[in-house]
Amino acid sequence: MKQNNNCPVGITLDMIGGKYKALILWHLSEQTLRFSQLRKVISGATPKMLTQQLRELESHNLIHREVYPIIPRRWNIP
Numbered sequence: 001m002k003q004n005n006n007c008p009v010g011i012t013l014d015m016i017g018g019k020y021k022a023l024i025l026w027h028l029s030e031q032t033l034r035f036s037q038l039r040k041v042i043s044g045a046t047p048k049m050l051t052q053q054l055r056e057l058e059s060h061n062l063i064h065r066e067v068y069p070i071i072p073r074r075w076n077i078p
Contacts, residue, residue: 018053
């Protein structure tokens, strides 16, 4: 749907128009969630589709991704 015009509504729809983007924004407006938590609350989205939608929202600076260390840490016997 990418349109090359200056209509604010069209620009907004280009940024948030997508199957899961509105749901993602709604869930993230309440709290910070990890990817696995988003997968649980948006159960209809495949991991690939969820990743794609998140990257598009991030590219428009609508969300921010921060990498956190794994907690609790996992230890293995060598």
